[in-house]
Amino acid sequence: MDFRSYMMQCITAMTFYMDKIEFEKDKRGSVIGYKSHHITSDVLDKLMPWNMA
Numbered sequence: 001m002d003f004r005s006y007m008m009q010c011i012t013a014m015t016f017y018m019d020k021i022e023f024e025k026d027k028r029g030s031v032i033g034y035k036s037h038h039i040t041s042d043v044l045d046k047l048m049p050w051n052m053a
Contacts, residue, residue: 001052006052013046013047017043020038021034021038022037023035
């Protein structure tokens with residue numbers, strides 16, 4: 001699997017978990033960084049390159 005395809009699959013999968021990701025925001029509400037997440041390790045493990053081949 002090439003890098004671009006892998007990243008697209010990861011981004012697509014992570015959109016299902018956006019409500020579990022906490023982002024840092026500025027005064028206007030724009031996302032300026034990442035704080036933390038509450039995504040289970042089994043979900044993250046499925047996104048590892050060796051599990052997506």
